[in-house]
Amino acid sequence: MSEFRTLDDLDFRGKRAIVRLDLNVPMKDGKVTDSTRIDRSAATLKELVGKGAKVIVMAHFGRPKGKRAPEFSLQPLVAPLAKALGRPVAFAEDCIGAPAEAAVAKLKDGDVLLLENLRFHDAEEANDAGFAKALAALADVYVNDAFSCAHRAHASTEGIAKVLPAVAGRLMQTELDHLSAALGNPKRPVMAIVGGAKVSTKLDLLGNLVGKVDLLVIGGGMANTFLFAEGKEVGKSLAERDMAETARKIVAEAKRKNCRIVLPVDAVTAAEFKAGVATKTVDIDAVPADQMILDIGPKSAKEIGDLLKTCKTLVWNGPVGAFETSPFDQGTTAAAKAAAALTTSKALLSVAGGGDTVAALAHAGVVDQFSYVSTAGGAFLEWLEGKDLPGVAALKRQ
Ligand code: 3PG
Ligand code: MG
Numbered sequence: 001m002s003e004f005r006t007l008d009d010l011d012f013r014g015k016r017a018i019v020r021l022d023l024n025v026p027m028k029d030g031k032v033t034d035s036t037r038i039d040r041s042a043a044t045l046k047e048l049v050g051k052g053a054k055v056i057v058m059a060h061f062g063r064p065k066g067k068r069a070p071e072f073s074l075q076p077l078v079a080p081l082a083k084a085l086g087r088p089v090a091f092a093e094d095c096i097g098a099p100a101e102a103a104v105a106k107l108k109d110g111d112v113l114l115l116e117n118l119r120f121h122d123a124e125e126a127n128d129a130g131f132a133k134a135l136a137a138l139a140d141v142y143v144n145d146a147f148s149c150a151h152r153a154h155a156s157t158e159g160i161a162k163v164l165p166a167v168a169g170r171l172m173q174t175e176l177d178h179l180s181a182a183l184g185n186p187k188r189p190v191m192a193i194v195g196g197a198k199v200s201t202k203l204d205l206l207g208n209l210v211g212k213v214d215l216l217v218i219g220g221g222m223a224n225t226f227l228f229a230e231g232k233e234v235g236k237s238l239a240e241r242d243m244a245e246t247a248r249k250i251v252a253e254a255k256r257k258n259c260r261i262v263l264p265v266d267a268v269t270a271a272e273f274k275a276g277v278a279t280k281t282v283d284i285d286a287v288p289a290d291q292m293i294l295d296i297g298p299k300s301a302k303e304i305g306d307l308l309k310t311c312k313t314l315v316w317n318g319p320v321g322a323f324e325t326s327p328f329d330q331g332t333t334a335a336a337k338a339a340a341a342l343t344t345s346k347a348l349l350s351v352a353g354g355g356d357t358v359a360a361l362a363h364a365g366v367v368d369q370f371s372y373v374s375t376a377g378g379a380f381l382e383w384l385e386g387k388d389l390p391g392v393a394a395l396k397r398q
Contacts, residue, residue, distance in 0.1 A: 021058070045085055057089075148380075158393075178371065190314070192217065202222065227293075314348055340369035343371055351374070
């Protein structure tokens with residue numbers, strides 16, 4: 001039996017089910033530019049419709065900070081949501097009170113309603129108990145399908161679970177299953193690839209990972225800080241020179257915990273960071289003082305690929321180079337393709353997530369070949385840091 005209650009634990013027929021989704025999707029000129037979060041939310045809603053529930057969707061959009069503002073309305077998501085579900089979706093102008101109650105009263109079994117932005121009320125982010133009760137009053141049961149909001153202790157992600165019977169939706173369940181397969185009780189050896197710009201933003205994450213994984217590959221700008229801490233010339237590279245001592249402590253801690261830290265052995269450098277600039281590929285001991293490291297080199301990418309062949313599990317967060325600008329995408333793409341090939345041949349379980357990571361894997365064209373790519377940004381990071389996510393904790397079986 002799973003550690004969490006799921007849709008299998010409740011009878012939904014004729015019940016009003018209030019479902020927290022993450023519909024915080026990128027939009028431009030009122031149009032959704034990436035519908036991944038909507039598409040991945042559809043399974044739970046379709047199942048609830050099929051089970052004859054009256055489905056009430058609640059979500060936030062952007063950060064309106066407690067003020068009603070048209071640019072943060074969820075109204076433009078009615079049509080994309082209806083399209084993903086293949087059925088009409090009603091809309092209520094407010095998420096609590098008379099407009100919401102009237103809209104809920106009109107629902108028949110199997111109907112779907114979307115409530116206006118939760119964050120038009122500052123009581124949502126304050127996790128106000130009265131607001132959680134007002135939301136709960138609309139429904140009989142609560143479903144949380146927003147793993148990517150689970151790091152927030154808000155009324156719709158935490159408070160309401162204290163008032164109504166609470167279960168995880170299918171997307172939440174899938175996220176939790178894959179995350180626990182990757183770090184909770186993984187098949188070893190486990191590799192983590194951590195990239196991104198700064199060590200300072202990922203300190204807790206690195207501290208947690210050295211105690212959990214067998215190999216920790218560090219790339220991106222943060223690798224420069226580790227190289228600098230080892231006394232290497234990093235030239236004009238982005239590096240947090242004041243974090244050198246911290247980097248050395250992480251390396252020492254890794255040693256104690258039998259975690260091997262893998263730093264780049266070569267690099268692609270340039271005099272400045274811009275597209276089309278002349279590049280050099282150099283060994284890591286030979287970075288010219290007037291150049292900056294912008295990607296791992298081919299030997300490093302090959303080493304990651306070779307080490308991956310010895311691993312059973314991969315957790316990936318953050319690109320290993322400045323992948324948005326060609327040709328500094330090559331290291332990330334090579335590593336991503338190596339992981340994808342091993343996953344396809346069933347030799348590797350690969351889980352990735354967090355902000356830029358999804359964009360980098362999409363750029364490499366391998367999202368569908370990974371075992372799981374999380375839709376979460378901040379929540380994925382906090383999970384990698386080993387933190388208890390309030391929205392997940394609220395769903396645990398007592
Ligand atoms: C996200 O987009 O990461 C989630 O929807 C959470 O949004 P928030 O960072 O504004 O809480
Ligand atoms: Mg965010």
